[in-house]
Amino acid sequence: MIRERGSKLYVGYAFGNGSEACIYNFVASFFMIYLTGVAGINAQLAGTITSIALLTETVASIVIGKISDKTSCKYGRRRPYILVAAILAPISIFAMFYNVRFPLSLKVVYYITAGMAFWILYAVFYIPYTALGAEIAKGYDDRTKLRSLARGFGLVGTLLGFNLPLLLLQFLQEQGFNKSFAWHMVALMIGIVCFSGYFFCWNLTRNGEIQQLNIEKNTTRNSIMTMFYDFLELLKLKPMKIALIYKVFFTCAFTFFSTSMIFFLQFxxxxxxxxTATIYVISVAFSLALTPFITKTAIKLGKKKQQTIAMLFSGVCGIILYLLGICNYYITIIYVMIFSFAQTSFWQLSNAIFYDIIEIDEFVYDKRREGDISCIQSVVGTLVTAATVQIVGMLIEIAQLNLNGSNQGPLVVKTLSLIFILLPSINLVFAGIIISIFPITRTRFEVLLKTLMLKKEGRNYQCYIKEIDKMIR
Structure with missing residues (x-):
């Protein structure tokens, strides 16, 4: 049982994941649709705007990861950034979905700027927040439990981020309000959800951080060259390489799926x-039901085996459904539920997988770089997402999707099926193959903790070196 203080920390942490999931899914699912359907920008240009804005997060993540690791403040290393994001992120969300009456060139500049502001503030929250999880939960299974609770809150946030816009847009337009005003109200509501969750996270996670000692303050250590040297050190670690490649394949799958879902359902x-909202409710309800099952399976089998099973099963089933042809409402629901198994498994446990690399870093380099590790995996995810969004925009533009027409040509139908079903499924299969060779297991992690303790105490730990080498070489 988690003690009362621990429960408060876990719940506070989970609130942050709820808001993060809400705004991430809202922007990922609707920004391109808003740009093409309301702002009047073509699909390829909308994809470019989205990709450029996303790339800003890579720079922001690098900077925030390093700064938060080096922060020495009585309010903590991570939590001050969460509070800043709580205040400013809702403003950036409203700006992204505000319909400006500018010429096309100025409109493009405006939405790139608004998107950049959003993704910078997303990094300001996400990197310190992710690193904070590794400090709140230090054990192998404790991290599984923390991320599972956070995932439960995240699913509620996902539901709000996808369904609230759809239902509120339909309601407001049925009441006679124009499309622009309806989107403004949606952005306002999402902003309120964002602030609330971030604020509760900041408030309830007091005293949950590790107080970092001997933080180096000289400018040489904080230079850009040193920053990238630290990243290169981490990238040399065997589990880091495997986890990042795993994330690349899953991120491709998720981005293809999420950015094309509404297009597929509507056209x-x-x-x-x-x-459309009903399908998403079913998906989230199914994911919520899966959450305790995934937790129990991960504790019983280990995170690696659970992830391998989820990715391979979902990917193979998706390929089979594509070959059979998804052409109706009910088969689509089955496919979405199958993908939800992989999606829920990944978002529930992937951060916990990266958390376990922190102790590898500590053993090899005598450093704890939670922020850098969170930063690297976030940057990789962002770069892959930006590239995949660009591909989606190009494919939709090549297919000549008519946003104002209900009947689309066979090329559009085939292209949307390819993006929504086949490409995600293929990437899930590759993800499953990669994570199956991840070297950190529960048994080895426990050995690692014992070895770290002996190393800190200056005692001999040679009897454990053989198992340690399996993780780092």
Whole structure:
């Protein structure tokens, strides 16, 4: 049982994941749709805007990761950044979904700027927040439990981030409000959710951080060259390489799936917003039901085996459904539920997998770089997402999707099926293959903790070196 103080920390941490999931899914699912359907920007240009804005997060993540690791403040290393994001992120969300009446060139500049502001503030929250999780939960299974609780809150946030816009847009437009005003109200509501979750996270995680000692303050150690040297050190670690490649394949799958889902539902199946929202409710409900099952499976089998099973099963089933052809509402629900298994498994446990690399770093380099590790995996995810979004925009533009027409040509239907079903499924299969060779298991992690303790005490730990070498070489 988690003690009362621990429960408060875990719940506070989970609130942050709820808001992060809400705004991430909202922006990932609707920004391109807003740019093409309301702002009047073509799909390829909208993809470029989205990609450029996303790339800003890579720079922000690098800077924030290093700064938060080096922060020495009575309010903590991580939590001050969470509070800053709570105040400013809602403003950036509203700016992204505000319909400006500018010429096209100025409109593009405006939305790139608004998008950049959002993703910078996303990094200001996400990097310190992710690093904070490794400090709150230090054990192999404790990290699984923390991320599982956070995932439960995250699913509620996901539901809000996807369904709230659809339902509120439909309601406001039925009441006679124009599309621009409806989107403004949606952005306002999402901003309120963002602030609330971030603020609760900041408030409830007091005293949950590790107080870092001997933080180096000289300018040489904080130079850009040193920053990248630290990253190169981490990238030399065997588990870091494998975990990052795993994330690349899953991120491709998730981005193809999430950015094309609404297009597929609206144009291939010709569903209205309420039917689309129903599919998402079913998906989230199924994911919530899966969460305790995934937790128990991960504790019993280990995180690596659970992830391998989830990715391979979902990927193979998706390929089979693509070959059979998804052409109706009910088969689409089955596919979305299958993908939800992989998606829920990844978001629930992937950060816990990266957390376990922190102790490897500590053993090899005598450093704890939670922020740098969080930063690297975030940067890789962002770069892959930006590239994948650009590919989606290009494919949709090549297929000549007519956003104002309900009946689309066979090329559009085929292209959307390719993006929504086949490409995600292939990437899940590759992800499953890669994570199957991840070297950190529960048994080896426990050996690692014992070895670290002996090393700190200056005692002999040679009897454990053989197991340690399996993780780092």
């Amino acid at each position: 291939n199946l010709q569903l209205k917003n309420d039917k």
